[in-house]
Amino acid sequence: MDGTNLRELVYYAAVSLDGYIAGPAGQFDAFLAEGDHMNAMLARFPDAAPTVAAEALGITQPASSFDTVLMGWNTYAVGLPYGMTSPYSHLRQIVFSGTRTAEGEGVTTTAENPVEVVRVLKAEPGADIWLCGGGALAAALVDEIDRLVLKVNPVLLGDGIPLFAPGAYEARWFAPVATTAYDSGVVVAEYLRRRS
Helix, strand or coil: CCCCCCCCEEEEEEEECCCEEECCCCCCCCCCCCCHHHHHHHHHCHHHCCHHHHHHHCCCCCCCCEEEEEEEHHHHHCCHHHCCCCCCCCCEEEEECCCCCCCCCCEEEECCCHHHHHHHHHHCCCCEEEEEECHHHHHHCCCCCCEEEEEEECCCCCCCEECCCCCCCCCCCEEEEEEEECCCCCEEEEEEECCC
């Protein structure tokens, strides 16, 4: 993408049928990590795989689909018990937290307003920006999200971290772009923001 067009903020996430991106304690082991949907998504978004996993699988990560990833603290912290302090080292990593500091190489922690950060990023040349999670950060950025790519898993979690944290924002409309059902049971649904 050249510098004359704004980069898109893409919220690309796995979600349950009842709208959760993780369980009550942040667990995501109910989501399918194998199957034909994974092959398709890794082919389309190789940059969204953790760097170590991509290396193990022999996946090239050109930072062409995304070159920047945004994470709330809880999303970033998922890898910390496993020593993963720089989960997407092939990307520019920005973690939003007002109380903690990420120690990973190539990871920037900021307490700045996420909307202001994203607007600056969108004005820069480069590939799209991946909103990895979580729900509170997504809610804060609801008006900046240009595209939703949701891996809807055939599971009900009953409780947990919602795709968007509850908020006072008004209804936002997205136009469907494509829906693909995979043999694994996962349905990938993609939407573009409707602009007035």
